[in-house]
Amino acid sequence: MTKSWTTQSADETMRVGRELAAMLQPPRMLILRGNLGAGKTTLVKGIAAALGDATEDDVTSPTFTLVHEYGGGGTMLYHLDLYRLEKERELDALGIDEMQRNDSLVLIEWGEKFLSLNARADGEIALEHAGGDARTITLRLNQ
Ligand SMILES: Nc1ncnc2c1ncn2[C@@H]1O[C@H](COP(=O)(O)OP(=O)(O)OP(=O)(O)O)[C@@H](O)[C@H]1O
Ligand SMILES: [Mg+2]
Numbered sequence: 001m002t003k004s005w006t007t008q009s010a011d012e013t014m015r016v017g018r019e020l021a022a023m024l025q026p027p028r029m030l031i032l033r034g035n036l037g038a039g040k041t042t043l044v045k046g047i048a049a050a051l052g053d054a055t056e057d058d059v060t061s062p063t064f065t066l067v068h069e070y071g072g073g074g075t076m077l078y079h080l081d082l083y084r085l086e087k088e089r090e091l092d093a094l095g096i097d098e099m100q101r102n103d104s105l106v107l108i109e110w111g112e113k114f115l116s117l118n119a120r121a122d123g124e125i126a127l128e129h130a131g132g133d134a135r136t137i138t139l140r141l142n143q
């Protein structure tokens with residue numbers, strides 16, 4: 001299934017994230033695809049808040065740590081940013097297999113760089129600049 005939204009501000013993207021959270025029953029692993037500054041991390045803020053795992057302010061970019069983990073709301077949320085990762089084999093050290101449990105949602109920024117993640121993902125959320133502050137957000141679920 002595919003569903004799209006257009007937003008005009010970061011707040012609106014967080015609101016779409018809240019709506020998305022209700023559509024993303026775990027277990028699921030999704031690639032968050034989009035250019036630098038497209039709004040991937042902003043979207044995760046809304047998802048985490050809706051799940052009750054963190055406030056929007058708590059969610060920050062896992063740029064250096066690669067993985068942030070949020071829990072407490074029933075669904076575990078793993079938020080990865082693989083921009084700085086270069087090699088497919090460096091993925092092993094992250095333990096993505098262990099993150100994929102029945103109660104977890106794994107959201108991976110820059111995951112499309114890696115063949116094995118493309119193969120394993122249950123779909124993607126693509127964010128695209130659409131002029132100024134506008135963004136189009138498209139959810140594509142494989143099933
Ligand atoms: N409609 C919008 N949706 C989301 N963010 C927006 C929007 N309009 C403006 N922004 C701004 O764009 C930036 C998006 O940053 P964010 O960190 O979410 O991007 P990102 O896709 O995670 O980038 P990166 O690949 O660098 O991690 C924020 O500064 C946000 O305030
Ligand atoms: Mg980001």
